[in-house]
Amino acid sequence: MTRGQEAAMAGVAVLGVKRGEPTLVSPASETKSGLYYLSNLDQNIAVIVQTVYFFPVAAAGAGAGVDIGAGEVLRESLSRVLVHYYPLAGRLAVGEEGKLIVDCTGEGAVFVDAVAGCELADVGGDVTGTDSGVLGELVYTVTKFKCGGFVLGLAMNHCMFDGVAAMQFVSSWAEITRSPSPSPPLSLPPSLDRSVLRPRHPPLIQFPHHEFAQIDDDSSPFFSGAGDPILHRSFHFTPNSISRIKSLVSGDELGEFGDRRPTTFEALAGFVWSARTAAVGIPAASTTKLLFAVDGRPRFTSPPLPEGYSGNAIVLTSAACAADELTSSLSRAAAMVRAAAEKVDDAYMRSAVDYIEAAAAATGGRPRRPSLASTLLITAWSRLPFAAADFGWGPPSAYGPAALPEREVALFLSAGGGGVRVLLGLPAAAMAEFELLVDEVIVD
Structure with a gap:
């Protein structure tokens, strides 16, 4: 030790x-x-x-x-x-x-x-x-x-x-x-004016926003907060391991992903969502949901956000299905990740802004937050430039989160050389099961 x-x-x-x-x-x-x-x-x-x-x-x-x-x-x-x-x-x-x-x-x-x-x-x-x-x-x-x-x-x-x-x-x-x-x-310089993302009047909600939908069949004790204390582990997916997962996605006999090769995020998010769903024991017919953030800076077009916009420009998108549908096909899991990301465009994001406005008006101004029941929320920090934190002593030798903000969160961090480190928390028994599923795809 x-x-x-x-x-x-x-x-x-x-x-x-x-x-x-x-x-x-x-x-x-x-x-x-x-x-x-x-x-x-x-x-x-x-x-x-x-x-x-x-x-x-x-x-x-x-x-x-x-x-x-x-x-x-x-x-x-x-x-x-x-x-x-x-x-x-x-x-x-x-x-x-x-x-x-x-x-x-x-x-x-x-x-x-x-x-x-x-x-x-x-x-x-x-x-x-x-x-x-x-x-x-x-x-x-x-x-x-x-x-x-x-x-x-x-x-x-x-x-x-x-x-x-x-x-x-x-x-x-x-x-x-x-x-x-x-x-x-x-x-x-920071662009501090956040009024560029004010809602429309009246709000114009053009899309369903399932990220806010509550899942009622929340039958895993993990999501109720019951059971054992949460253990946090970090898993290093090397470029070879990520290539293996992409091959499993593309070679899935169900062939639901399509001809275009999966991105690293699509493949890894699909795998982590599927493996975690199996590990925490969500029943086969129960719903499992994935949430992840999409950066709106390159997607807001009418009008675009100013350079250096210094507020939240991310919109959460979601995918959901029965647990057995997810865990039976890695191709299906990655395809749902892709579909969730591709639906996020200017119209969708402005609809989300207006949805939050309408929901707040219905609750006296209280913000409507996405439901985390039976949910995995992936936050991807793997492309953030942490090395830019050079205060005169050179870039940091190490960096990362001091803690995960919620038990439902998994964090993707850059591991250097094209690898990705995944940090998440699970009860001991679920963590042991998750580790076994990770070991099946890890390549040295």
Whole structure:
């Protein structure tokens, strides 16, 4: 057992993190005040997303922050980037319509310096395989380790950013940190006006939006929250393993996928959905549903979104069928993933915006969130540019989520070299079954 694994098993006490007093980092200069509009695509995804970025001793000993410390450098540059991203210095509130808004008070973002009583290597090199209780101690902080390395831990509400916008913010923060100028122009300034995604009046709902539909035959104890505690595991699908899954999709004797070769996402999402459905024991005739996000930036056309749009531009799409229909054919599973993605165009996304508006009006402004009963929600981070988090110490040596926001979520992360790492949580018995199904397709 490695020291990192021992740390993960022992929990947060091994890290010995001592936190300083939380402080508020306000924008370096005066910014706009007042109420800031959040679109309907922001409203229905208000969960906290926690991420960590590891910078080892070799990186921390060079570049910005050598003399005064990484924490102070990042604190100062955060105040400068908040001038460009001033809503982050405000406070979430509920508006007159019952929807979330931001009160741009300029109070600032919470910032904590911390010191760990161990070395960075004790946490482990693969953050996706480290216990969330350990990584959770590193969130909201800049934590310095005995070896001289440090971890930057961030917690952001998803209603402020989707993955693309979040990485644009982190990249902008890093760009400002590296710059010797006190107020450098950003290479990609954020487009903060979210009114471009206001609903139509009256709402025009042109498509069924099954992602919000409740599944009533939810008979697996996993989805009710009953049963054993959830274990989290990370699975590395190499390019060879992904090629094998694609071959299984294309070579399925039912031949439902078609002639066009599956993409990596179609094949892997279909496999993970099918294997997880079997592992958690959804009865054969019961419905299982898949949800995943589609980035609307290249798909909004009338009008297109402005470059650097800094809000949520993702729309959830869905597929559903009987459990035995899904698990009997990998070709069928991948075909449903493709069909769900292909239906998302400008008209569909604007219909989704209007659907959320109509649903909120019917419930006094409360956002209608997609149902997660008997559902797998896949979030794909595999194409996000985490290496852009270069604050002057080079790109992070490791990065990833500190925790999954919901038990129904599976996360796809880039594993380098064309591979994909899949992180998900299941009860022990279901995890053992899922591991067996993964072993059948893993190729060294």
